[in-house]
Amino acid sequence: MAHFPCWLPLSAVTDVTLVLRGHKPAARVSVGRWGGELRRWARRHGLFTSLDADGFAAISRNPATARRVIDLDRRPGRHTLALGTMLGYPPCCSRAAARVGDESIDQLHAAMATRRYHGRFRAINPSGYADGISRLSQVPCSHSCLPSLRLAVLSQVC
Ligand SMILES: [Zn+2]
Numbered sequence: 311m312a313h314f315p316c317w318l319p320l321s322a323v324t325d326v327t328l329v330l331r332g333h334k335p336a337a338r339v340s341v342g343r344w345g346g347e348l349r350r351w352a353r354r355h356g357l358f359t360s361l362d363a364d365g366f367a368a369i370s371r372n373p374a375t376a377r378r379v380i381d382l383d384r385r386p387g388r389h390t391l392a393l394g395t396m397l398g399y400p401p402c403c404s405r406a407a408a409r410v411g412d413e414s415i416d417q418l419h420a421a422m423a424t425r426r427y428h429g430r431f432r433a434i435n436p437s438g439y440a441d442g443i444s445r446l447s448q449v450p451c452s453h454s455c456l457p458s459l460r461l462a463v464l465s466q467v468c
Pocket residue numbers: 400401402403404450451452455456457458
């Protein structure tokens with residue numbers, strides 16, 4: 311079990327855990343001014359980090375993948391589906407996000423956060439995302455998305 315920097319939000323910890331365990335090709339996390347520290351931490355764990363000017367970092371086992379995530383994110387135009395694929399989000403959820411576009415993902419998130427999640431699907435409720443306590447880094451496409459549930463279970467930190 312890796313020791314995570316204390317300033318990393320829980321949602322980023324679960325996301326980076328999935329990258330460390332090889333379940334996701336890359337994670338994109340908000341690091342603010344901690345980019346250099348994240349880079350040093352990542353190196354110690356065999357991961358590579360690419361930073362942008364807005365305080366975001368992409369982290370991956372592959373340095374080219376980390377760079378591609380940052381490059382794609384900076385590029386103008388619609389790239390929701392391609393970015394979702396690079397970050398290992400379930401295809402169903404990436405398609406749902408691409409249908410509304412980057413500019414409306416917050417509304418999609420708000421809509422999905424009001425749904426009722428039953429039983430084990432409570433693990434994919436995105437309502438804690440803004441507080442950094444969600445187990446998912448993507449908005450689930452439905453309240454019963456099995457690929458999202460699989461990621462939530464895989465990301466359990468303990
Ligand atoms: Zn889905």
